Amino acid sequence: MSSTLRQMFSEIYDRLQTHFGPTHWWPGDTPFEIAVGAILVQNTAWVNVEKAIRNLKAADMLYPTSILHADEAALQKLLRPSGFFRVKSVRLRNFCRYFVERYDGDFERMAERSLEELRAELLQVPGIGPETADDILLYACNKPVFVVDAYTRRMLSRHGLAKSAMPYEELRALFERNLDSDLHMFKEYHGLIVSAGKDFCRRAPKCELCPLGPMLKNGRPKQ
DNA sequence: GACCAGGCACATC
């Protein structure tokens, strides 16, 4: 059974890759922009996050110290299009404070530490939960961790591979147990799930266009 | 005009 799951996770990746090609996920010019996006995208559509990031860039504010010392009302105004702007301004500042005080705003220095140490630290920052921490670890710090998000849950539950209520850590472990630990592949796998989630799995209970459709039946691989 | 979107923290039971 374990080897079956392993084969299945591998085939899911292959099929998505064949269908979508390279995703080059996550979008963002710098690791800091990636971290900001990871916080702003919490329970929010990405198109709205892009607007807020554009605002930050236009205001020349997309730097840890700029955000840290920004006027609260001014920061909130820039974040407005991404929703939840009052909590997000606080969460963004919490991350920037940690990042500047501990690593002098330098992702290379941050990445010198181990995955486990960084994950524990990030989860201590108020406003950074498991998914946001793993986004930052994988795409900004280049640590091989598998990101689980709403699309991932949806894909697994739609295809009968896991219950959507399964806790985050269990889902992450499920992937990490059944995949080789490979940074590039983890980045692409998540990018592919996002692509598939956006294009095929948003509403339909059965997504007939889904590249995984023909493979999965009741959670078992179809020969 | 309802409903949803790549979460998280906190309160309550």
Add this chain to the structure above:
DNA sequence: GATGTGCATGGT
């Protein structure tokens, strides 16, 4: 420890 709720904008 499970479950519910506030946070808020913008697209469908």
